[in-house]
Amino acid sequence: MFTRRITLALALGLAVAAPAARAQAPSGKVTVVTSFSKDVTDPIKKAFEKAVPGVILEVQNRNTNAGVKYIEETRANNQVDLFWASAPDAFEVLKGKKLLAAYKPRATGIPARIGSYPINDPDGFYFGFAASGYGIMWNERYAKANKLPEPKDWQDLAKPAFHDHVSIASPARSGTTHLTVETILQGEGWEKGWRTLKEMAGNFRSITERSFGVPEAVNSGQVGVGIVIDFFAFSAQASGFPVKFVYPTVTTVVPANVGIVANPPNGAAAEAFIEFLLSPAGQEVLLEPGIRRLPVNPAVYAKAGADYPNPFTDPRFQKMIGFDVDKSEARTAVVDTLFDQLISFQLEALKGVTKTLHEVDAALAKKPNAQARALADEARALIAASPVTEAQASSPELRAAFTGGKEKGARQAEVEAQWASFARDSYAKAKAKAEEALKAAK
């Protein structure tokens, strides 16, 4: 009870800056493990330490996966107060392992949902503080030199013009890309979603192993088009890079989160940090050019420029699909591994057959040929096929192969080998069909 009262006083103290509350204000060092870059953490650290004097924010920068592993490995003698990262999945993992402490933020003015996504964890273990959407980013100089049209939707990236110009991070490695893939699968449905993904993938230039690898390659002009989370593009624009960004029709906004680690060494200061992030002062920091994230407090947008995307008023965001977190959570490992086995590790074969199909299309545009068309469609169907149905993807049997759980069952390596040979066979058959089609079309 007593600590509750302190927190309450603290929250009030923050809100009205009452000097009386300072007597019981949190103090000392508060440690946060985060995947956010210095450009994000530095201004927030500065503003936070100014708003809550006496507290020092110690930032430990780790990528999301390393951060989760770190907290897991050090649980016996935890020295970390907060976990602060984008991907809700990472928080789900921590929550599932009982590595997060429940808390109820006192900040007001934050709605329950952004788009159709709940801002806070319904169980109260982590809290959204900034929203992000997924979309397509491209380098204007590169696009001009290579005569690329402006992409508007995922399907555009499957067009011949984009062959060998698109980059994405591996969903198994990047929490944000995983959400993009899952958004497409949920928005278009399992079968059609995989078809879209593989048709896009046939044009991939590269599949990077970290999220920032994609915007980095687009910024420097090594790759023309990247599938990224919006703030990568916004902050690149703010730094002056010649890049543009668009939200496709099938996308979603998802909050970036913060949560208190179980048994925090400095719980009071950890709570103070969360309250600060969610307060208007903390939300306004997000508008800085180097950060450029979408605040979750609608009132803060009044301080943003007119061209700043506002998910609470912009009709594009209202149309965005609802994202089913539980569904995503249930099949995370299966979706990521499917992506790797069907796409990442078979990229050469997939690109090869896609290129032939692009040539068939070009030939058919000049001289229609029903037989070639039919063969090309057969090839496309072969490529699109998935070795796993939607129901199987979230089935307990398949999940067990990836959890390393206590029960005996199929090993992950066995499942992977099956999928890999499925992909190899289908792409080889598709290649034969596509070549046949090309011969017929010419």
Place this chain on the structure above:
Amino acid sequence: MTAVPTTPSRARAFSATPGQIALALAIAAFLLVFLVLPVATVIYVAFTEKGTSTFTLVNFHDFVRSELFMRSLWNSFYVSAMSVAFASVLALPLAYLTTRFAFRGAAIVQTLGFLPLIMPPFVGAVAMQLFFGRNGSINLLLDDWLGVKIDFMEGLNGVIFVQSVHYFPFILVNLSAALRNIDRAMEEAAQNLGSSGFRLFRRIVFPLALPGYLAGASLVFVKVFDDLATPLLLNVKDMLAPQAYLRVTSIGIADPMGYVISVVLIIASVLAMWLSALALRGRDYATTQRGGGGLARRVMRPHEAVLGYGVVILILALVLAPHLALLLLSFATIWSFSPLPDAYTLAHYGRVFGESSLYIKNTLIYAMLAGGIDIVLGVAIAYLVLRTRLVGREWLDWMATAALAVPGVVLGIGYLRTFYGITLPDGTPLAALWITIVLALAIRRLPYALRACHAALQQISVSLEEAAENLGATKARTVRRIVVPLMTGGILAGFVTSFATAAVELSATLMLVQSNSDAPLAYGLYVFMQSAAGRGPGAALGVVAVLLVAACTYLSHLIVERSQKAKGSGHRP
């Protein structure tokens, strides 16, 4: 596995003393606690059956049956072997010209030739892409002028290119140290017998320097085999080390396969080292003559000089292009899809100026301590392996070498698992102290120093020590007064390699850094390189790191040169 053919009488003379046994046990204990144990806590799952935790080899069966893994294994072997070949082409002329001839600026060439090894993580990759990438400066210009593009950085060939440029200094450093150790009397004898030119090099100089060359070449092979950063930066995933890394660091994958691959990597690395030792078996590389202080330095004729400098400049231009790109990047405002940056600024250095002093201090402390630990261990292990008949002494060598193949993340997680539970009196975990970072760095870089020390000792004849002992010196005194001074070049080469690479190491550090005040440069770099606005400051910090290591390297080369001169002064004509 030693290459010193010891006659039976010598073997008896060099049986182990109690002091040697104690030393061997101490080193074994150190390696067990800081390498074997932490790694074992992580990779034991490779040998357990899913669900039951009983011992099994079924996971290795899965590995062999997987087309992807076998393709990766073959690719890794191919890339490593080709990289050794290309790295040798780059290193041989530099090492030969700077040690064999009176070459103006030899120390500078040696320093510059060493720089490629210090490619700061992330930012180095970006700089290299900006120069050699598909839309890098060179290809944009080629496309403009000739309408062609060259795939420097595509696929396996790209990996071979980047790895050779990156790791050839291993050969350069070790080969140069070995060449310096060859007495000129050997050469003079050959010359008197009518040998000269390339034949002299092929028949006398190179064979005598073979331990140094093989030390470097085996390091290149194993390092390329185990390196994950370069393939991943080039988006090549079907190699073994990236496969292990991708699995070990993915959320929710508690699968043993990543650890199975780690075990395969470790076995392959030890095997490669064992093979390189086998190649030297049965031959004696030791020379008793030390007075000459290295090869006779020939003065080049004018046309030779032109050719020599031309080759050196050409090679340096190629291998230093990434650093030039890094320098440009650190001054660039925006550099995107253009041969050169749009404009230049000093602002990035201003931004890193404040914090870099802390990073520099930490980096210097960590890397120097790690390098120091490495040469002490390296000399000790090399001595035990080459000069004693202790049972199982090769295991020390193999154990230390295996560190090369342990992915940094695995070691990092292992350290957290092993040492986080141990707390100091005030409750801070042992793993939270910065000394843990030093130990991790020392373990990871130990193979470099060890190979250099091993090669250096191989070139010293046992009879020098026997002479000292016959004159009444104790074993310890012999080591201190005879062995270590004669090994100086090799030891310094080992220190510099360990120090320089430890200064830019990231993967284990990233797991172990507990607070910004303990962070080394590489960590600061990583933090910057996660955002568009951080690219310039990150590059500036990278330049600082390179300059720092270069200054230290140059200094140590001056020391080597001076000691060579001091040794050789009495014999100069």
